Amino acid sequence: MPINQFKSEVKNRVIANGKNNELKKSAANFLKESSDAMYSYNFSWMGRPIIQYPQDMVAVQELIWQVKPDLIIEAGIAHGGSLILSASFLALLDYEDAVRNGEVLDPLKPRRKVLGVDIDIREHNKKAIQEHMLYSRIDMIEGSSIEEGTIHQVVEYAKEFDKIMLFLDSNHTHEHVLGELNAYAGLVSKGSYCVVFDTAVEDFPAEAFPHRNWGPGNNPKTAVWEYLKAHPEYMIDKEIENKIQITVAPDGYLKKVSE
Numbered sequence: 192m193p194i195n196q197f198k199s200e201v202k203n204r205v206i207a208n209g210k211n212n213e214l215k216k217s218a219a220n221f222l223k224e225s226s227d228a229m230y231s232y233n234f235s236w237m238g239r240p241i242i243q244y245p246q247d248m249v250a251v252q253e254l255i256w257q258v259k260p261d262l263i264i265e266a267g268i269a270h271g272g273s274l275i276l277s278a279s280f281l282a283l284l285d286y287e288d289a290v291r292n293g294e295v296l297d298p299l300k301p302r303r304k305v306l307g308v309d310i311d312i313r314e315h316n317k318k319a320i321q322e323h324m325l326y327s328r329i330d331m332i333e334g335s336s337i338e339e340g341t342i343h344q345v346v347e348y349a350k351e352f353d354k355i356m357l358f359l360d361s362n363h364t365h366e367h368v369l370g371e372l373n374a375y376a377g378l379v380s381k382g383s384y385c386v387v388f389d390t391a392v393e394d395f396p397a398e399a400f401p402h403r404n405w406g407p408g409n410n411p412k413t414a415v416w417e418y419l420k421a422h423p424e425y426m427i428d429k430e431i432e433n434k435i436q437i438t439v440a441p442d443g444y445l446k447k448v449s450e
């Protein structure tokens with residue numbers, strides 16, 4: 192089958208999947224049951240634990256390949272799995288450039304980078320990230336992502352880069368995520384994405400998060416909705432969630448469509 196026909200079939204199927212209420216209902220059931228079962232803690236990426244769903248990891252891979260960013264900024268490091276995932280895809284983009292340009296690649300002098308921010312980078316996690324083969328393309332800042340000093344460091348760091356992507360996965364309260372969006376979403380390049388994780392909290396029953404200071408009405412999704420009221424340069428890319436169905440980021444895949 193010619194590739195254009197294949198792509199058009201995928202597009203049409205994704206639209207149909209997005210209207211398939213039985214499929215959506217079973218995906219929502221799976222999300223609820225798997226969240227209770229702490230399924231998102233089951234995975235690792237190149238040796239580091241990553242707290243994500245596989246479907247979101249695949250969506251992120253498609254976005255990185257499509258946008259080809261030279262910087263990914265991440266709020267929320269934990270064990271470092273998502274930093275390593277981003278670094279691994281950026282390494283392959285540098286590899287692609289080298290192949291196409293007939294250049295020799297020096298893995299210790301990467302062009303593309305990942306910048307991670309976390310309020311508490313545990314010593315054992317920091318050490319394991321520093322010992323990872325992909326560490327040369329990772330930098331980390333310890334501090335709250337909404338503190339002025341942290342924001343300043345991130346903004347300065349970002350000045351060296353042309354195409355920026357942003358992943359927000361730290362504290363999941365409305366106020367915090369809105370603060371992060373106000374601080375960093377402006378850095379994202381036109382055509383690139385800001386992905387806000389755990390927007391799915393809005394769709395869970397209130398009793399699902401007994402030990403958290405977020406829940407329905409106060410979470411990343413409510414922050415996204417608030418932010419979008421004043422930021423028409425962003426649109427929610429519904430195609431991604433229609434495609435993957437199971438996602439912790441419904442209404443969280445934000446595409447920057449204008450400056």
Ligand SMILES: C[S@@+](CC[C@H](N)C(=O)[O-])C[C@H]1O[C@@H](n2cnc3c(N)ncnc32)[C@H](O)[C@@H]1O
Nearest residue numbers: 241242267268269273309310335336360361362
């Ligand atoms: C869900 S985990 C991140 C998971 C990681 N992105 C992954 O996919 O493996 C959330 C992280 O956010 C961090 N965090 C909590 N409050 C924060 C804040 N105010 N600023 C920055 N990071 C924060 C926590 O220390 C924790 O490591």
